[in-house]
Amino acid sequence: MESSKKREINIWWALLPLVFMIVSMFGAVYFLELAPHIPLMIGTAIAALVAYYHGFSWEEIEEMMYKGIKLALPAIIIIILVGLVIGAWIGGGVVATMIYYGLKIITPSMFLVTICIICGIVSLAIGSSWSTMATVGVAGMGIGLSMDIPAGMIAGAVISGSYFGDKMSPLSDTTNLAAGLTGTNLFDHIKHMFYTTIPGLIIALIAYFFIGHRFSGAHLDMDKINAINAGMEQNFILSPWLLMIPAAVILLVAFKVPAVPALVAGILLGFGAQIWVQGDSILNAATTLQSGYVMESKNELLSELFNKGGLESMFFTISMTIVAMTFGGILEYSGMLTAIITIILKFARNTGSLIAATIASCFATNATCSEQYISIVVPSRMYIKAYLDKGLHPKNLSRALEDGGTLTSVFIPWNTCGVFIFATLGVHAYEYGPFAILNYVIPFISILYGYIGFKIVKMTDEEKDYYTQKAAG
Known part of the structure; x- marks a missing residue:
């Protein structure tokens, strides 16, 4: 894509699709008890309109969605x-x-x-x-x-x-x-x-x-x-x-x-x-x-x-992954994620703060988007380049995504996981929260490892070239 022919998307425009998606997600999941697919599609539509407004053609926007889906095929x-x-x-x-x-x-x-x-x-x-x-x-x-x-x-x-x-x-x-x-x-x-x-x-x-x-x-x-x-x-x-x-x-x-x-x-x-x-x-x-x-x-x-x-x-998980990756594809390849991550990375200057930012972003996504899968999908595309730029192996990111995304979903009462647990076990998040020990201990262990450098894997030059090309789709 010829970026010189497009206008750069600033942070406020970049946040607009996320805001629409978060609001619709909260209403759909918490009040209407619906699946997250439609709110994700609303976010995708708003992201497409923002990209179109900034000079991207519809063919280019379609290509962004296809590239996003391609990343999820394995x-x-x-x-x-x-x-x-x-x-x-x-x-x-x-x-x-x-x-x-x-x-x-x-x-x-x-x-x-x-x-x-x-x-x-x-x-x-x-x-x-x-x-x-x-x-x-x-x-x-x-x-x-x-x-x-x-x-x-x-x-x-x-x-x-x-x-x-x-x-x-x-x-x-x-x-x-x-x-x-x-x-x-x-x-x-x-x-x-x-x-x-x-x-x-x-x-x-x-x-x-x-x-x-x-x-x-x-x-x-x-x-x-x-x-x-x-x-x-x-x-x-x-x-x-x-x-x-x-x-x-x-x-x-x-x-x-x-x-x-x-x-x-x-x-x-x-x-x-x-x-x-x-x-x-x-x-x-x-x-x-x-x-x-x-x-x-x-x-x-x-x-x-x-x-x-x-x-x-x-089929539910597969369809959700596909819809989420169309949303993530537009955010990433239009430059919206770059605008957002640039602000965050100003505060993440070392490995420890980068991992802390990743886990915090996963938790925030769980709280705002109310869906565990999205807490993995969106931060994965937000942070992959930052990890590669620092020479960190992608498995450091994949571990942080699980430590921060998979595990913390249970602490949000309106997240689909919190809602499911209450409906299934009959216990509120504030009751089981203190005793879901593994779920809140592991994120802190992960952040600690980042700051002390324990089991943080660096890449060789060959690996960096390989994963950079792979991340680019």
């Missing part, structure tokens, strides 16, 4: 595979097996620690904090409340575990978005997050250990646990051997097999387990991959837990 491919994995693993009995054996280790004094770990394992396996909270989390709330543990504490432990697994799972949509939008290899991104996420989990578990000991004399309602386990035994063949399927995918990852073939292996193994272990037909197993697993049960919790997955379950 993540979209992974998201599609994730839906297939979830369906295959539920149909093959893998998820049920993990939950079954996990519930057998619950004790009253260790309840908060245990439910956090179980939620972490399930979320790690299926890649979804929401699905974990809506299923295992709901079960955990009932069990914990029966032992007179305060609802805020239970919800906080459930959220910490669920978001640990969501953040670290190669099946998670937010994990794939953060990696894909920054051009980072998925498993390099996950490995880099270990340095902030594992310490955060350890701190959370230690806190839950000491908090939980005050409930050591509580009564454990085994009827609820037995009802869940009985339902799974009735509908699935449960065997420890099924745990070899997720173990195989983890092993492939450990041997640095790329994400796509590793996920395909997980799909094939789950597909085979549904046919040869669960005794289902090839038609039903194939239908599970397309539409998700369907289980008829009088137990609403079991139905909620297992009636999900499949390619079609990912």
